Amino acid sequence: MKDFLSVKEFSKLSGIEATTLRYWDEIGLFSPIRRDPGNNYRYYSPEQVIAVNFITVLSSLNVPLKTIANLEHTRTPASIMELIDRQEYVLDMEMRRLHECYSILHTRRELIKRGMQADPSKIELRQMPERRLVVGADNVFPEGDPFYEPFMRFCNQADELRMNLSYPIGGLHKSFERFLANPGQPDKFFSVDPAGNAKKEAGTYLIGYVRGYYGQFDDLAQRLRDYAAQHALTPHGPLYAIYLHEEICLADPSQYLVQVCVAV
Amino acid sequence: MKDFLSVKEFSKLSGIEATTLRYWDEIGLFSPIRRDPGNNYRYYSPEQVIAVNFITVLSSLNVPLKTIANLEHTRTPASIMELIDRQEYVLDMEMRRLHECYSILHTRRELIKRGMQADPSKIELRQMPERRLVVGADNVFPEGDPFYEPFMRFCNQADELRMNLSYPIGGLHKSFERFLANPGQPDKFFSVDPAGNAKKEAGTYLIGYVRGYYGQFDDLAQRLRDYAAQHALTPHGPLYAIYLHEEICLADPSQYLVQVCVAV
DNA sequence: TTGCTCCTCACGTCACGTGAGGTGGC
DNA sequence: TTGCTCCTCACGTCACGTGAGGTGGC
DSSP, X not given: OTTSBOHHHHHHHHTOOHHHHHHHHXXXXXXXSEEOTTTOOEEBOTTHHHHHXXXXXXXXXXXXXXXXXXXXXXXXXXXXXXXXXXXXXXXXXXXXXXXXXXXXXXXXXXXXXXXXXOOTTOEEEEEEOOEEEEEOOOOOOOSSOSSHHHHHHHHHTTTTTTXXXXXXXXXXXXXXXXXXXXXXXXXXXXXXXXXXXXXXXXXXXXEEEEESSTTOOHHHXXXXXXXXXXXTOOOEEEEEEEEEESTTTOSOGGGOEEEEEEEO | OTTSBOHHHHHHHHTOXXXXXXXXXXXXXXXXXXXXXXXXXXXXXXXXXXXXXXXHHHHHTTOOHHHHHHHHHHOOHHHHHHHHHHHHHHHHXXXXXXXXXXXXXXXXXXXXXXXXXXOTTOEEEEEEOOEEEEEOOOOOOOSSOSSHHHHHHHHHTTTTTTOOTTSXXXXXXXXXXXXXXXXXOOXXXXXXXXXXXXXXXXXXXXXXXXXXXXXOOHHHHHHHHHHHHHTTOOOEEEEEEEEEEOTTTOSOGGGOEEEEEEEO
């Protein structure tokens, strides 16, 4: 059998597992050009590496093996073109998706890191860069449960606002005064999406941290006000509460870490 | 159960199939915050949409559910960061891979289309743009089988030359004269990789097509020579035989379509 | 003879999908 | 009562992976 390759040889040449080659043969996707009539050994030709490489490209793109098998059985230039056309579109979508995932993970990591470095006991004054956001509609807080309804409404806006809820989220208070009056009830929710249509402006911010569930800022509100008074600072513009460590990082809601910042 | 969401409601909010939510509950990856003690109904809280969205991002990146489950059970900022670090690397690799697949499909489609438009009976003169290639080592043709050994050697160089054999391939003859003398035995093989380190120069090329297996150019060689003589053209530089429709497009090797071109 | 490769067959795995049969809420 | 949703349990699916037991080539 000098001019043919055994399963192992062909496996090495093509980079495909021998067990996969047997499976592909079994389902009729890709078979060796000959079988030894005596011992049933599979023998491939070197040229088959071209066809099998094309199959691996498609299968690595999650094209169902049945679809590829159909293609292999008809084998006309037109049908190949058609599949490639479709796949180029799918690939384009997939690459956009991966880009979005990258952006989601990156944004999350940045915020988690910020939370790990934060000292919840301190108020600080720092320059913050611009940050893009997608901001939801005005919240309406009913009696009773403080978060359920407005948060639900925010989530339901996701589609409409082309908002991806995998990004970190936060609450926006229209002014420092409104925060002081109702620290647990943000006027809007937002998601920290770097492709957002709204932005938190760059500038000097008064920053505080607090541990606890979304609604518990009572102590921090006072501390921020005192700090601002002592340093003769006038908060202006909206106040942002970004949930750095929540559900994802910590099982215990009382340990959630929130960063609160307002421009001064 | 006003403040809780049923499986269907949570499914709609999160975009995750109800059956998937049940499966994730079953394997201990993600469970509703409460169960009705009477009928065992699952009830989710709206806040859980944050955690589940993070899970879907990871699972859509093919992180094993067990890995995600471990993460969910420890839930520390440091362990999340570690996973995100790894995933950013994996994502980077994956995006490069998809880019390569896109390039492979695109290059193949271009050549297949060219083949569909070609008229094998005609010789033509055309301007061709530069094309990148990865060229293998010099072929050595032994007696007997004309293709097996050199083609095998070419395939085995793939790793070393960082050559991806999923791109279309072809044969290179160092000169028109060498092609005339031995049309079936190219001096080198090459792969049509747009990121290749070698190139086929842009310029005016004498182009012919032929149907048949890699080695059968006898008629075409003469026709090209006659055409060149009649039009007072002097072929120079290497001759390229690009296999437009082979194994992938056509089951019958006698119908393979090869484009032969040489600069004039 | 020894070690290696090859074969088939059966069963496992992962992340669900699909009914089947039955209960519960408005 | 009707229609809808929910439940569990069992089995199917896709693309392999993993031995188990046995044969064949150098």
